Amino acid sequence: MASNAPDLILTHGDIRTMDPLQPRAQAVAVQAGRVVAIGSNDAITALANGRTKKIHAGGKLVLPGFQDTHIHLQDSGTGFSSSVNLEGARNIAQLQQLIRDYAKTTNDLWVRGVGWYSGIFGAHNLDRHVLDAAVPDRPVYIYASDGHNAAMNTKACELTGLDASVADPHGGSFVRDDKGVPTGLIYEDAIDWVRARMPKKELDAYTKGVRYGQKLCNKHGITGVLDAMVAERHMKVYRGLEEAGELSVRLRATAKVYPEESVKDALGRLEALRREYRSENIAVHSAKFFLDGVLENRTAAMIEDYSDATGGNAPIMFDEDHLRDLFIAFDAARFQLHIHVIGDRATRVALDRIEAAREINGAWPSLHQLAHVQVIHPDDIPRLRALGVVTNMQPLWARCEPSVTDMALPFIGAERGRWMYPWRTIVETGAPYAVSSDWGVSTLNPFPIMQTAVTRQPAHVAKDFPVFEAQERLNVEQVVRGYTTLAAAAAWRGDETGSLTPGKYADLIVLDRDIFAVDPYAIGETQVDLTLLGGREVHRAEGFAG
Template sequence: MSDHLLINGRVHTMDPALPQARAILIRDGIIAAVGGDDIPALAKPGARITDLGGRLVLPGFQDAHTHLLSGGTDLATAAQLYEAEDSDRLAQLIRSHAAAHPDLPLLVGAGWQPGIFGDHNLTAAWLDPLTGSRPALIYDSSFHSACFNTAALAMAGITADTHAPPNGHILRDTAGQATGMLHEDAIPWALERLPGFTDDQLLAGLMAGQAHANRHGITGVIDAKITATEARIYARAARENLLTLRVAGAAHVSEADTPETALARLSALRTAHLGPDFHINAAKFFMDGVFENRSAACLAPYADEAGGNAPCMFRHDQTLALMTALDAARFQIHVHVIGDAACSRALDGLEAALAANGPWPASHQITHLQLVAPADFPRLARLAMANIQPLWARFDPKIPDIALDMIGPARLPTTYAFRDLLKLGAGFALSSDWPVSTLNPFEIIETAITRQARTKDHPGPPFLPDQALSVTECVAGYTINAARASWRDGYSGRLSPGFSADLIVTDQDIFSCAPAQISATRVLLTLFRGQEVWRDPYFR
C-alpha cells in the first residue's frame, strides 16, 4: 500500500494528547502521523492525496452491542415488518415476501411492533393463509417473541402435550392448544427443528450486514450472542479475508450451564478464535426478557392493570457461581438486563466475582438498563460499564409503549437514566442492538441528546430530558469507550500514530449543527485499515 494523505479536514482524534488536527498520514493501513500543515511533507513520493474540504473526520465508530450476522441474514432474507401499523399492512408484507421467495424452505419475517401486535392478535390461524404450507415465523421488533404458523408448529413438534423449555413460553388458548406465539427460549428451541439457512446463505447475510454497517461508519462491533453458528461463519469470513470490520464475540451462556460446561465451551471457542478481526472474549447472559412479552424481571410487580412479574432467568446461586468462574478464567461478562431485579442479580454476580478474583481490566458490561433500582446506580458504576441504547429513551410518536405502563410513574425516573449513571463515574459505551432498532449511529446520537424522536417523525415531549448526553459523550461512547468495551482500545478507537487507520468522513459537523439535524448526517467515506469499505457516490 502506498501512502494516503488526508488534508484540510476537521479531525477529532479522540486522543487527549492532540484532540484536533487537520491532516492524517496513513501508511500500510496504520496511522503514521497526525497534525497540521507539517504532515504532507512526511508523505512518500506518489502518495495518494484526499482533500477533505474542511469536513469532519472521526475514528471509525464501533457498535458495542449488535447482532451483526443475524441482522444481516434478516436484511437479506426476511420480510421487513418494522413499519407495519395495522394488520392489513402486516399481512400484505408477509404475503408479498412469500410470493417473491417461492424457493425458501423457511419463511421469516422480522419486526412487528409490540403495542400494535402481540399475543392478542397474532396466531398461527392468522398467519396460515399468508404463508401456505411452508413453515414460517414472524419475529417482533425485539426478537423476544415470534408467531409460528401451523406448519412450523407441526415441524417443531409442538402439541397440546409439549412442555416449554426453561425460560421459554408457549402461548396456549383456553383449550390448551398452542396459538402459534412463542416467547424467549422457546423460539431457538423450536428453530432447531425447522429448516435452517446454508452457510453460504449465512455468509451472504453477513456481507449484507457489514456493508450496511460500513455505510454508517461502523468499523467494529460486539456480536452479543455467539453460538457455534456465528463462530463458524465469522471464522470463515476472517479466513477468506472478507471482514471489513472487527468482530468481538460474547458467547452465549444458558440456564442449563454449570461453571464446568460453560468454561469448557467458551474456552474452546476463545482458543479457536483469537483474532485479530474475530475474537471471542466475553460470556453473554440473558438475565431476563423484555417488558413487551412480560418477561422482564422487576423488584416489584408490574404497574399496569394485569400486574404480575417475571423471575430472573438464572438463579441467584447459579449466577454467582457462573460469573465467578468465568471471571476467574478472564472472560468479560456481558449481561442483558431490562428489569431492575435482573440488574440487581447481575451486579450480585459481578460483586461476587470481584470479591473472589480481585480486580482486573475486564470492562464487564451490563447492557440495555431500561430500569435500575436507585441503590444499584453506585454499584453499577463501580462494577461494570453501562452498555446503552439511547434510541429507546424517547416517547415513540407512533407505537404505544406498553413498557411504560408496566413500569409505572413511580419508577419512571430511573428508566434509561443515563446521566445519573455518568454522574457517578460509570464507564459507558453506546450501541444499537441492531436489528432490534436502527444501526445508524447518528439517529442514536441525536436521540441521546434530544431524548426525542426525529423532527420528521413528529416527536412528542422529551423523555426525561435531564438524562440527556452531550455530543462529545456520544462520540466517545462510539469510539474510545466502545473500543475499550471490545478489548481493542490499544490499536483502535482514536486517531493516533500507530493505531489502525479506521476513520470516517461526514457531510456535516455534528459538533456544530443543531441537535435535531444530527440524524441527517451522511457518512461520505469509511476506511478500515486504510482501505475504503464505503464511499458515498457523490463524494469526490
C-alpha cells in the same frame, strides 16, 4: 527517507482525534494500516512522496471509526437479506400483506419474516390464525425486532410438532389459548425449541448475511463491532470471510451461557471457542448471560411487581446461586461478562454477582457489561462506577413511542418510569459506558441513535413533541465518546482503536456535516462520505470526490 513515506495521507480535514493529548488536527498520515503522524496540512503533506495516496477531506469533520458494541451482525444480516422485512407494519393488515407479497417471491418452503414491532403486535392481536390468513398452505415463521418474541402459523406448528402436549422449555414459553393449545406466539428460549426443528440454512446464507450487514456498517461509519451472541457457526463464517480478505469490520464476540449448563461445561465450551477463534480481527472474548426478557411480553424481572391490573412478575432466568458460581468462574478465567438486563431486579442481581466475583477474584480491568439497563433502581446507579461495570446503552429506545408510553410505563408506573434509560445520570457518575444499536432490534445507523440520545424524542416530529425524561439527555460529545474511545475500551481493543493516535489502526470516517455544530434535530440525517478500515477504503459516498 523516501522509503518511509506514508502509504496514504488525508489532509484538509476538521479532525477530532478523541485523543486528549492532541484533540484537533488538519491531517493524518497512514502507513501499513496504522496512523504514523497527525498534525497540520503542511507537516503531513511534507511526509508524502509520489507513491503516497492523497485524500482531500474538503474541510469536513473526520472522526475515528465508530464501534457498535452490541449488535447481532451475522444473524440480523442474514435475517434481513433472506426474509421479509416487517419493520414498516403498523397494523395486522399491513403485516399480513407484507408476508403474503413476500411468499409470492420466494421458492423456499418456509416463509420467514423479521422485524415486527412488539410494541404493536402481541398476544392480544397476533396468533397463528392471523398468519394463516396471509399464507395458509406453507409454514410461516416471523421473528420480532426485539429478539424475544416470534410467531408461527398453523402449518409451521404442525411441521415442528408444536401442540398442546409440548411443555414449555426452561426460560421460555408458548402462548396458549384457554384449552392449552399453542396460539403460535413464542417467547424467549421457546424460540430455540422451534428453531431446532426448522430446516437449517447453509453457511453460504450466513456469509451473505455478514456481507450485507458489514456493508451497512461501513456505510454508516462503523468499523468495529461486538456480536452480542455467537456460537461456533458464527465464528466459522467470520473466519472464512477474514481468511478471504472480505471482512470489513473488526469483530469481538460474546458466546451465550445457558442456565442448564454446569460451570465446567459452560466454561469448557467457551474456552474452546476463545482458543480456536483468536486473530488480528476476530475474537471471542466474553460470556453472554440473559437474566431476564423484555417488558413487552412481561418477562422482565422487577424488584417490585408490575404496576398494572394484571400485576405479577418474572423470575431471573438462572438459579441465582448457580449464576454466582458461573460469574466467579468466568471472571477468574478472564472472560468479560456481557449481561442482558431489562428489569431493575435483573440489574441488581447482575451487580450482586459481579461484586461477589470481584471479592473472590480481585479487581481487574474486565469492563463487564450490562446491556440495555432499561430500568434501574437509583440505589444501584453508584454501584456501576464502584464496580467498573459498563452500561451498554441503546439511546434510540429512550423516547415517547408505543413500546414506552403504551406498554412499559403502564407496566412499571411513573415512579419507576423516572429511572427508565437514565443515561445522563449514569454518565455523570463517571461510570464507564458504551453506545450501541442492538441491530436488528433497531437501526444500526449511529446518527438517528445520536439524535435521540441528545433530544430524547423520535425523529421527524415537531420540536415541542413530548420529551422522555428531558433531564437524561446526553450531549454530542458524550455520545461520540460512547461510540469511539469508550466503545473501543468496552470491546477490549482500546489500545489499538478508538482514537486517531499514532500507532493505532487508521480506522476513520469523514462526515458530510459537523455533528457537534448542527441543529441537534439534523444529526440523524448525517451521511458518511468515507470510511477507512486500517487505511483501506471500505465505503465511499457517490458524491465524495476526496
